[in-house]
Amino acid sequence: MREIRIGKNEENQRIDKFLRKYMAKASLGFIYKMIRKKSIKVNGNKIDNDYILKYGDAIQLYLKEDTIESFIENREVRKIKRTFQIVYEDDYLLLVNKPYGLLVHGDSQEKKNTLINQVTGYLYAKGEYDPKSEKTFVPASVNRLDRNTSGIVIIGKNYETVQNLNQMIREKHHIRKFYLTVVKGQVKSCGELKGYLLKDERGNKVKIAEKEENGKDIHTMYRPLKTNKDYSLLEVEIITGRTHQIRLHLSAIGHPIVGDPKYGDKSINQVMKKKFGLENQFLHAYRISFEKCMGNLKYLEGKTFEAPLPQRLKEIEQSLFSER
Missing domain, CATH: 3.30.2350.10 (Pseudouridine synthase)
Structure with a gap:
């Protein structure tokens, strides 16, 4: 059995969405099945797929350790030359000026040299992000630009900021x-x-x-x-x-x-x-x-x-x- 304690970068999200990020190689059907069979609980109790995680919650995974490990993707920070410029930065967010020709996220042709990978490398070098200390969170953009459109992209440095930015964009x-x-x-x-x-x-x-x-x-x-x-x-x-x-x-x-x-x-x-x-x-x-x-x-x-x-x-x- 593995227990996962929910912190600030995991709270206020549905458990099925959290688990899809935590065990990225597992299908959503498998996760739903494990919740239904009570092989996944929160604070020792049965929960529904749409349970909203709270700070301090403990998720229990009653699965074999090698099964859990087989579902977890290895997240590492890639060393990539930084080509974006910083427009503004504070503890919560980063506004970057993306050059044309750079993808925000990877596609089938390019998975390494992306804006998000450059940003995570930049924040890792500053000591503000370490994938080994995060359960699922990765700094995220809340607006996208085409590969060949340049300009400002908004990056949230923590989950609360990403949530608030996404809500502000929806409004x-x-x-x-x-x-x-x-x-x-x-x-x-x-x-x-x-x-x-x-x-x-x-x-x-x-x-x-x-x-x-x-x-x-x-x-x-x-x-x-x-x-x-x-x-x-x-x-x-x-x-x-x-x-x-x-x-x-x-x-x-x-x-x-x-x-x-x-x-x-x-x-x-x-x-x-x-x-x-x-x-x-x-x-x-x-x-x-x-x-x-x-x-x-x-x-x-x-x-x-x-x-x-x-x-x-x-x-x-x-x-x-x-x-x-």
Whole structure:
């Protein structure tokens, strides 16, 4: 029998979710079966799958030790060169400026050099995170950027912070997220875009529907900062944060982002590649504003943080909008 004591980084989550992280190689069906058969208890008592763990709870696993060990993934901190910049940091969270070309989380092609792995390595070196002393917690991002979108990513350093950040993001306008982008054509006035996002399995894309039709609502605001007859520099605020939302919404109104290989204009993309070497979307998450904060993050209320355009995008902006 193994006993697990619940600490601050494990409390306030369902036991089935905790156990799926603790025994990552075990199926959810197996975990449910063990709970049902009373092979997993809390404080010596039978519990349901949705039991919410409390600080100080003791989980008893009435399983063979080698069985438990076979289900646990070896978590180690990888030594990777740090390529992100720090925008802001305190005891609870980290705001980083992610460069383009870096995945936030791993995929089938890249599992090692990711933003999260770089962050855990950074925090490990500072003595703020050690996987050997944590039962399940890993520093986590609460907003995601595409591989080739640069800008601010919010990282929670402990479970309470991650919970509060996730709740603040779910509550619209608690955390406001702004982007800078250059699009095709002249945009003369501010705009508001709404619709529903549907997955399009062909080419790993998404598309917009005017009616819900099993899609997720998307809401985007934009305002022009600079414009000429060919291009416009926009500030974009996302009210919802869906996959490819900005890229798709702007393309749908005839103003695709320059350099965007999925939703962009091929002829303009060729010009951008030839003239500037740009092979990805001109999109940068440049500002985060904490409007209303919860729990241990109340001190952030009213604060705004910015990450300037990367030099390569700044040079493109200056060239496109210089006086002719």
